[in-house]
Amino acid sequence: MTITPRDITADPVLEVRAVAGHRGLDRPIRWAHVTELHDPVRWLRGGELVLTAGMGFGTTPDQRRAYLHRLHRAGCVALAVAVDTRNHGAPPEILAEGDRLGLPVLQVEGDTPFIAVVETVAEHHAAERTREQDRVLAAQDAMARAALRTGPSGVLTELASATHGHTLLLDRNGMTTAAVPRTEPPWHARVRASALDRAQRPRGMTVLADGEASILLQSLGTTGRALGWLALRSPTPVSPHTRMLANDAASLLAVDLLHSRQTRRIRHHERAPLLRAALTGAPGPRPDLLTLPDPPWEVVYLPSAEPETLADRAADALVDVLGDTDAAHRAGLCTVGGAVAAVLPRTPRPRHGERLWSALRDPSSGPHGAGACGARGPADLPSALDRARQAATEGYRHVDDTGAWELLRSAVPPEGAHAFEQAVLGALRDHDARHGTELVHTLRHYLDQGAQVEATARELGVHRNTLRARLRVAERVLGRGLAEARTRLELWTALNLEPMPCHDGTWHT
Incomplete structure (x- = not known):
């Protein structure tokens, strides 16, 4: 609330x-300032109510009009002139110019001293600061109580109410998880792009211009990758109190996210022994006690030098991959x-396992x-884990994407393949x-051509009788017929197994 x-x-x-x-009586007064200078502009910042006895007006009409022009250009709100036995108020040139410019000219009459006017303005601003601080304290208290009662949505509601703005809560991927009002605003895409662009930068608050409005974007969390972002669109320029409230809301939201993350990790740690027994086929509680999503499942194998640390990261990443859903929990x-090992709901492409691996990839620590x-069910878990382990090489590899021959070839150990090829x-x-x-x-060419002599001879560039002669020699060496x-x-x-090293160090092809 302003004073005018x-x-x-x-x-x-x-x-x-x-x-x-x-017509200018409703302009807000920033401060009241007493001066008798002929040109006080250099001492003014704009928004002042200038009080004077008129000693600086000048003696000619042009000087007086120029005086008021200088105040108007400096952004003064009004001119107050003292009336006493020696000064009968503002000269007519001042009054006429004030009407023309819309700059109010006031007369301070009777026993009212200038200090009383200055104190009135100062007391108003002091009271307004106190009221604003009270509003901030009340909003902070309301957000804290909302955090305990209704969680992030309550914090967003109280922040929006206190600032007369719109609020968004984004996850670490920039997707909206809560909004007040609930409809996603048109500026969401810009905020999401800005959040993702700042994902690797130092934490803090960013202010984006949106016409006459302002958008505050605050990262959530203190260390590591941001847990998410808080966005607040304020219809007016951002005030220090608005920044303070946004920071408080961000702290409450970060605490909630950290608590949720820790709760997820604890839940997975508690369920891990039962799942491990089901995956390895070890004796343990009944498989029907597994609280997994409804089958079929996708079993994912993620090798790591630090599996415990990777398991905690995977627990965090599941919410990004599956959303804050029952399946993620x-x-x-x-x-x-x-x-x-992760057991996820099985879906067509894009598969959840590949998205989980992508979310966990780190150039230095893997998993590579x-x-x-x-x-299809609990009985398939041990074999699925074993096949997933065999498929885990560089990159992401799903058994369903691998042909039957590749599966057989990967299942044969090198020693066995070499022995078979030699035999x-x-x-x-x-x-x-x-x-x-x-x-x-x-x-090799003969078998690839379906044992067709004519086609093989053309491919090798030899006469068919030459090819038949080679095949007879091969049958004699093998001691068996090719039919x-x-x-x-x-x-x-044997010809299509992985290349195996020979005894002299060279490689069969």
Whole structure:
């Protein structure tokens, strides 16, 4: 609430009346200043009620009009002139110019001293500061009580009410989790982009201009990645009290988010032994005691040098991946050896497991790879974990995205693959090495062409009789005919396993 020249003239304690410039009587007075200087402009900041006995007006009409012009250009709110036995009020040139400019000219009459007018203005501003402080204290108390009763939505409601603004609570991904009013405002997209742009910058408050309004964007949390952001759109320029209230609200919201995060971590720690037993097939409580989302599930394997730390990070990231939903609260997390296992609701692309891995990736600490496999129910969990572990290499790899042959090849250990390849192809490779033939190369193309002589001969660029001669030699070395399906299956499998090192250090291809 401001004080204006009209308020000064209406004060019954003061004998002050307006004699010119009435259309400017409702301008707010920032301060009252007494001066008798001919040109006081350099001592003014704007918004003043200037009080004078008229000693600086000048002696000519032009000087008097120029005096009022200087005050008007300096942003003065009004001119108050003393009336006594020697000074009969403002000269007519001052009155006429005040009417023309809309700059109020007041007359201070009777026994009213200038100090009484100055004190009236000062007392008003002091009382207004006290009222504003009381409003801030009342709003702080209301937000604190709302935080205990209704949580973040209550804090946002009280902040919006105290500042006559709009409030938003954004999660760490910039998505709105609460808003007052509830409808998402048109400036949300700009705030979200600004929040994500500032995600890696130092914490604090940013003020964005929005026409005549202002938007305060405050990060939540004290260390590490921001837990979220508070956005407040104020219809007026931001005052120190508005900043104070926004900071208080941000502290209350951060405490709530930290408490929620700690609660999530504790809940996953308490459920971890039961889930670990179900995933490893170890004896333990009945699988039906698992409070997981409804199957089918996606079992995710995340290898880590610090699985306990990664498990806590995963508990935080689940809310980002699944939202603050029942599925996020019921999803399973536990450490298994040197890794974290997660049991999530199974969905088509984009899969939750891949999003979780993306949210946890860190260039320095990993996890650099993740494997995933579907599970239809509790009985499938051990095998799903085992297959997810085998799939966990560089990047994210889901068993469903891998062909059957890749699954078989990844399941065969290198030693076994090398032994199988030697058993099937060893004699052929020895013959090629001794006689300079290309039996292995020829058989690879022959099998890839579906055992078709004409097509294989064209691909190799040889005559079909030459190809038939090579195939007869291969049958003689193998001691088996190529017409047998089992022979062709063993040859194709051996030729298509991962390249294995030879005894001399070279690699079969």
